[in-house]
Amino acid sequence: MSLLPIHLLGDPILREETVPVTEFTDELRTLVDDMFETMYAASGIGLAAPQVGRRERLAVVDVEGAKYALINPEITLAEGKAKAEEACLSFPDVYGTVERATRVIVKAQDVEGTPYEVDATDLLARCFQHEIDHLHGKLFIDYLSYLKRRAALAEWEELRKQYHGTVRYLKPGAPADDDAEPSVSEA
Ligand code: NI
Numbered sequence: 001m002s003l004l005p006i007h008l009l010g011d012p013i014l015r016e017e018t019v020p021v022t023e024f025t026d027e028l029r030t031l032v033d034d035m036f037e038t039m040y041a042a043s044g045i046g047l048a049a050p051q052v053g054r055r056e057r058l059a060v061v062d063v064e065g066a067k068y069a070l071i072n073p074e075i076t077l078a079e080g081k082a083k084a085e086e087a088c089l090s091f092p093d094v095y096g097t098v099e100r101a102t103r104v105i106v107k108a109q110d111v112e113g114t115p116y117e118v119d120a121t122d123l124l125a126r127c128f129q130h131e132i133d134h135l136h137g138k139l140f141i142d143y144l145s146y147l148k149r150r151a152a153l154a155e156w157e158e159l160r161k162q163y164h165g166t167v168r169y170l171k172p173g174a175p176a177d178d179d180a181e182p183s184v185s186e187a
Contacts, residue, residue, distance in 0.1 A: 001030075003170050004038045004052040009091040009156055011166035013050050015137040018057040020072050024113035028056070032069045032111050035060045041170045044089045046127045046187030048134030051090050053167075059131035061187075063124045073108035073132050076117075086130060086140045087186040091156045092168075095184055098143045100129045123185075130187045 007013055021028065031054065039047035039060055048059040059070045080102030085095050104125045106118050120128055130140060141152050 001033050001037045003041055003172055004034050005167040005169050006038065006042060006047075006051055006089055007053050008160060008163060008166050008168055009088075009139070010160065011053075011090075013053055013055075014090055014134070014139065016050060016055065017137055018049060018135045019055050020057045021109070024071075024109075024111060028058075028071075029111045031056070032058070032060060036062070036067075036069075038170065039089075041172065042089050042186070044187055045123075045185040046131045047089060048131045050134055050137070057135050059135060061124070061127050061131060063127050063185075066120075066124050068108070068118065069111050070106065070128070070131060071109040071111065071113075073106050073128070073135070075104050075129070075132060076107050077103075077105040078129075079103050084126060085184045086126070087184045088130070088140060089186045090139070091141075091159070092186060093159055094141075094152050094156050096140055096144050096148060096152055098126075098140050100126050104128055106132070127185075127187050 035047050035052060045063050046061040049056045057072050061068045078101035081099055082102045083097050083099045086098045087095050102125060103121045106128050109115050141149050
């Protein structure tokens, strides 16, 4: 397995639509394994293919041990509403409050192509929505008011100076970039 570089806000791939996965190959399974490894190394709870520079409609999630490879995921039911703070591995340390459904049913395929359905609530439901948004070029800052989005982008302009270019390389075995435990899980 290998750690993949994480593409940062400013890289156009984060705004592109993904392409449905039609072939469930060993290459796909390796990509999924690498994405899980990358997500854990970044101390994240979710990671979508565009964040590692890929166009497959695929994301990985691990919320408190609830672990999913979401291939071609679709939300088939969304209900309830709640606001909570979110963060994203593609622009670390920028936070924003986003209203999301509190329960979603997601239809997806696993790495073998077998269809499955998950009924998720709370943080898992929020993480699914955040990742599925990534697969359609959407980021959590898009939900912020004009002023809050502008403030978040200004913050990112400062923070991004510590990275060189539009990718971020993780160090193997070293969780996240800093010693402070983030208050909000990044996805
Ligand atoms: Ni994200």
